[in-house]
Amino acid sequence: MIASKGARPKRSELLIRNWAQNVDQHHIPSEMVLRKISKEDERRRLKAGFHRHKNQLLRKSKQRIGLQSTALRAPEIFRFSTNGDQTIQFLRNLRRVATVQRRSLKRGKWVWPRIDIDLSKIRQISIPAAIVLSAEFQRWSLLKEVQLRPHRIREWDSRVLRLFSDLGTFELLGISKRLEPTSRSFELVLLPLRSGTKNDGQSIAALQEDLRSLGLLFDRRSYIFDGLSEAVSNCIDHAYSLVDVGEAAVPRVGLRWWATSCYDPETESLRFFVFDQGVGISSTLIRQRDWLPLLEPILKGVESVLVKAGLKKPDCEVISAAFEVGRTRTKQSERGKGLDQMAGVVREVGGGYIRVLSGRGDVRIDAKGKSNSRELGFHLGGTLVEWSVPYAALRGPIGDGSEDLDS
Amino acid sequence: MLPCEDQLVMDQKISIAEDFTKYPSGRYRRNGPGSGEEFREKFLLPALRAGRHVWVAFGGAYGYPASFVEEAFGGLIRSGQQLEHLERNLTLEPGAAEYEVYVAQAWRFMREASRAA
Numbered sequence: 408m409i410a411s412k413g414a415r416p417k418r419s420e421l422l423i424r425n426w427a428q429n430v431d432q433h434h435i436p437s438e439m440v441l442r443k444i445s446k447e448d449e450r451r452r453l454k455a456g457f458h459r460h461k462n463q464l465l466r467k468s469k470q471r472i473g474l475q476s477t478a479l480r481a482p483e484i485f486r487f488s489t490n491g492d493q494t495i496q497f498l499r500n501l502r503r504v505a506t507v508q509r510r511s512l513k514r515g516k517w518v519w520p521r522i523d524i525d526l527s528k529i530r531q532i533s534i535p536a537a538i539v540l541s542a543e544f545q546r547w548s549l550l551k552e553v554q555l556r557p558h559r560i561r562e563w564d565s566r567v568l569r570l571f572s573d574l575g576t577f578e579l580l581g582i583s584k585r586l587e588p589t590s591r592s593f594e595l596v597l598l599p600l601r602s603g604t605k606n607d608g609q610s611i612a613a614l615q616e617d618l619r620s621l622g623l624l625f626d627r628r629s630y631i632f633d634g635l636s637e638a639v640s641n642c643i644d645h646a647y648s649l650v651d652v653g654e655a656a657v658p659r660v661g662l663r664w665w666a667t668s669c670y671d672p673e674t675e676s677l678r679f680f681v682f683d684q685g686v687g688i689s690s691t692l693i694r695q696r697d698w699l700p701l702l703e704p705i706l707k708g709v710e711s712v713l714v715k716a717g718l719k720k721p722d723c724e725v726i727s728a729a730f731e732v733g734r735t736r737t738k739q740s741e742r743g744k745g746l747d748q749m750a751g752v753v754r755e756v757g758g759g760y761i762r763v764l765s766g767r768g769d770v771r772i773d774a775k776g777k778s779n780s781r782e783l784g785f786h787l788g789g790t791l792v793e794w795s796v797p798y799a800a801l802r803g804p805i806g807d808g809s810e811d812l813d814s
Numbered sequence: 815m816l817p818c819e820d821q822l823v824m825d826q827k828i829s830i831a832e833d834f835t836k837y838p839s840g841r842y843r844r845n846g847p848g849s850g851e852e853f854r855e856k857f858l859l860p861a862l863r864a865g866r867h868v869w870v871a872f873g874g875a876y877g878y879p880a881s882f883v884e885e886a887f888g889g890l891i892r893s894g895q896q897l898e899h900l901e902r903n904l905t906l907e908p909g910a911a912e913y914e915v916y917v918a919q920a921w922r923f924m925r926e927a928s929r930a931a
Contacts, residue, residue: 605846608837612876629912632877636839640881643845744880 477504478523478558485526485540486533487764492784494536499785501543502657505553523558524580529567534597534669535764535791537567538680541576541600542665542789546684548579549660555580574667575599596621597669604661606643611635614668614679623670623677625801631679631794634752634761637745638681638792639664646685646790657788659684676759676795684789687766689722692729722768723780730763730772749792750776756796765790825867828857831874841881850885858886859893862903873909878916888923897928 444452481497484490501522508520524544547553557563557580571577574597598617601610614635615627642664665682685691730750753759753774762771764787770780830838834857835848843851861868872878890900906921908914 603846606840606849607846608835608839608848608876611839612837627876629875629877632837633879636877636879637881640840640845640879644841744884748880 476521476523477508478525479504480525480527481529483528484531485529485536486531487535487769487783487787488533489531491769495783495785495787498539498543498788502788505547505555506657508553521554521556523556525558526564526567527559527562529564532564532567532570534570534595534671534678535680535793537570537574537576538600538665538667538682539787539789539791541571541574541579542602542682542684544576544579545600545602545665546658546660546663550658552658569595570597573597573599594672595669596623598667600665600667602663602665603639604643604663606636606639608632608636611639611666614666618668618670618677623798625677625798628752628755628801630748630755631752631796634749634794635666635679635681637748639666641688641745641749642681642683642685642790645688645691646683648685648691670798671795674795675798677798677801678796679794680791682789682791687722687768687786688729688763688790689720689725689766689768692725721782722766723770723782724768726763726765726768726770727772727778727780730770730778752794753796756800758800759794759796762793762795763790764793825869826861826864827869827871828861829871829874831871833857836874837876838878838882838886840879841885848882850882850887850889853882854886854889854893858890859895862890862895862900867903867905869905869907871907871909872913872916873907875913878913878919880919883916883920884923887920888927891924891927891931897924900924 479497479501482490482493485494485497487494501524504522508522544555547555557577573595596618598614601613603610612627612632615631619625619627643662647659647662663684666680668677668679670676671678730746732746750761750772753761753772754776756774758774760771760773762769764783766786767783768780769783770778772778828834830853834853838848838850838853840846840849841851843849858868858870890904891897906917908917
């Protein structure tokens with residue numbers, strides 16, 4: 408088997424020679440050195456060795472063939488009021504990455520991109536921001552287009568863990584085990600996030616009833632139910648009626664609304680939230696013919712000319728004007744009645760506020776109808792309505808069963 | 815005041831909470847259960863078209879969103895009912911003080927719809 412002098416040795420001969428050279432080093436029994444390797448054997452061994460080598464490299468680089476992975480890190484302050492632009496920018500990045508890196512067909516196989524959500528940097532988080540982020544998780548969970556995974560979850564702040572645990576978001580991220588925060592220094596009572604695509608009066612009523620069943624003693628109020636129900640009706644009837652060019656590529660999950668409620672011990676108030684992922688109140692109102700003449704006197708002068716010219720109006724001013732129309736005009740359109748009933752919640756209670764984050768507008772209206780507004784740097788990607796009413800204003804006599812509808 | 819038993823034989827009493835839903839919500843049927851359109855078409859219109867006097871009791875429900883009330887009662891005018899006919903043959907009973915505002919709202923919506931027609 409030894410090649411003649413000058414000729415190129417065959418591969419099989421080389422293998423044997425290598426073995427022979429390594430015998431002393433590896434203490435291989437001498438009888439193995441002389442074993443002849445067939446071509447078939449040789450081919451099989453080379454192929455196996457190649458695959459072992461390749462898999463070893465892949466394990467070391469932590470890559471999987473065809474799987475894309477992107478990490479998104481949330482800012483330290485995750486609140487709309489004090490860090491609105493960075494908070495919304497994170498949400499927009501999540502939508503953009505998930506939309507662009509949706510599942511695709513590669514080499515004949517479906518590839519599911521993975522997005523690692525890193526909330527470890529968050530030191531301050533608000534309930535509205537947590538709700539909007541949870542809704543975003545649910546959107547992609549329902550669409551099944553990407554895999555969302557929590558990243559460095561052990562480093563998440565206890566308040567972040569508590570909020571997402573109470574909202575029921577961990578299940579959407581594929582975490583079955585409930586992660587308890589290490590400290591419970593606050594006693595926020597936050598209900599799981601509800602969602603639907605239809606007007607569901609019973610779900611809306613549960614936003615009050617579930618708080619009462621947790622031991623909060625207050626009389627249910629019909630006007631709270633009315634305001635919440637009108638907000639949900641707005642979602643279904645108007646929020647998704649247009650396609651916003653800027654957000655056109657982001658897929659929707661039907662005419663979906665999300666809602667929850669909580670008792671906030673810091674402000675001693677009951678807070679109710681309704682959110683949708685539509686185009687925003689301003690966009691839909693401007694396009695409704697019967698609204699433009701109503702808004703004009705309030706928007707005044709040059710601003711109404713801009714609207715007629717189709718130029719972009721500050722969302723916050725349009726929203727403020729719409730609530731003013733709803734409050735002051737007796738001959739209201741159906742939508743005006745709904746907006747008025749939404750604002751009427753705090754008016755009836757005599758305290759608290761209603762806050763509307765819609766598009767780029769952030770408007771807060773108190774019980775006396777006074778409004779504060781500002782324009783955000785980016786489009787929120789939907790509408791979030793929040794009612795905050797003083798708990799003391801709703802408390803009724805203990806043991807009063809007159810509010811029990813089933814009695 | 816609720817009608818006496820003899821009168822009820824000729825009339826029809828509808829309790830929204832007991833006969834329809836405790837959670838009225840929404841305007842159109844396509845938006846979900848308990849809508850104003852469904853209540854109007856299933857309960858109000860058949861009774862009114864049969865020539866009966868209709869008593870509608872508001873008590874016991876969780877609340878009445880404006881879109882529900884407007885579609886249920888304002889929609890009667892849009893469905894061809896005349897305001898004068900409704901004022902003679904439709905009675906709305908609040909049942910408790912907290913529901914009086916909804917009764918007033920329903921009549922306001924019917925008058926507005928009549929003016930707009």
